[in-house]
Amino acid sequence: MAEASYEEAIAGLKKLLSEKAEFQETAAAKIRQITAELVAITAGSTHFDPVDRIRTGFTHFKKSKFDDFIENWVKICTPAKTKTQTNCTDMSFEDKCTNCEKEAVNVSLGNLLSYPFVRESVVNNKLFVRGAHYNFVSGAFELWNLDFKLTPSLVV
Template sequence: MALPVPQSTSVTTATSSSSNFPSTSPRKIKISCSQLRFSETKQAHLRLMDAFKGNSALQVKALRESQGLTQEIINNEQKCVQIMDNESELFKEMKHRFLTFKKDKYLENLEHFQNLAKVQKPKFMVIACADSRVCPSSILGFQPGEAFIVRNVANLVPPYENGPSETNAALEFSVNSLEVENILVVGHSCCGGIRALMSMEDNKNSSSFIENWVRIGKPAKLISTKATATASDLNFDQQCRHCEKVSINQSLLNLLTYPWIEEKVANGKLSVHGGYYDFVDCTFEKWSLNYKGSESKEEGEYSIKDREFWC
């Protein structure tokens, strides 16, 4: 009587000790999940055909359904193989890039990287958008050890009273422990987070993580909406572009709600800056918050200085 095959992805067969052949270690035969499913489908097909003996119409129907399921399994297997091949190629490229970095950068500057392994003393704390097209190190040329970077949706800085988040945790560490000298908030063109902010209904409760996060930028939205209300010829994209810049300045003001940031800015030990990267035409706009100029203004108002255009 035939023994049932164990339900696992490998089957071990051992050689007989009474054989004249020399003994060998057990041999493992790999069986893929798709092979097991194909075998199960075939057995089910045979059972159906046996059950419908004498009824040709039902036999034909069972045959067609079985063939359809078999083809579906084959198609799914082919898709899985293609996805795995694509992932393999992606990581091969990633491996190549890493080894190139190690050869051309790390080993060529070994002493520098060994010093970085002991301590970091970055001059900049950068808050940038998580958008894949906006990489501060690539755009601004930051090298390892030069900038402590945190990225989030729409490069927003929540006010102090909002409570803990990964962004203000990074701020606390960079300002109080690393003692960075500059905080740079970098916004950009075509920001999906700002577009979500401008599109959402203000008083509507939402379970969306994105909407609940970008709600931090609501003051910037209100300022932008008020400022663009008189310009009726501005379309939605232009309104979003306006809000992209206003939200940067709102984040600069939010930075000053943190007592340990405001104190260092007031004492001249820390400066806060805004930056706007337009990746459509590759230009960069940089400015600094004028702390003294913003001191006497009402909430939501600010004064900037040292504005520059890099193009």
Template sequence: MCSDVIDDWVQIGLPAKAKVKAEFGHLPPDDEQNRECEMEAVNLSLINIQTYPYVREKMARKALALRGGYYDFVKGCFELWEVKSIIHHEDSASSTTQIHNIYVVSITL
């Protein structure tokens, strides 16, 4: 049972892995490719949370701001994303969503 939960949880990140492989597949799988995948998983989480209608509604009213972060333990650097606008669905059956207007603030510790 425990491994089923972990398998389901890991499956959530597969679109991030696919995107990174498509964009960085020419590079050898190394720390940099892993870093990109970890950061894309943060973006994916920001997209997924916006599938809840009450989250989108509060974001539209500017009553909620979403942020994502990534801490690089080796470099001692923290990067913070702030979502500037909500996702847009072309149709409700579409599984394709995008985050627009994200900016990154890097803080080196």
């Protein structure tokens, strides 16, 4: 099974390189780099453990890339948390969490509008952006339209 995947990958690479000649130099450089890394790894050692290599690579990725990504992703929705804490003081904690989840969707919708091509398509009614929230416990699915206002430019 692994051999079939390997053969498919090689065939796919050959096809890509035959169609896109401009990638050949980059692909050759990458193959040389990977080969050199593998030679360097196995050169000083009589034992090479691929499972250990994968494990240490995963740990490195998680610590150096993934944790930062998740942290930054969660920070994006800080305005949703602030709005929920301000406007939902009389709700239960569970209801506040649900409200915050929905507000986080609204924040993401607002972020979509920061892309000029998305904003232009929404304004020209070529793209309709909607928010959604799914409650896994009750099975309820809520869908809402994007509510936004365009304000005229201010000249100072």
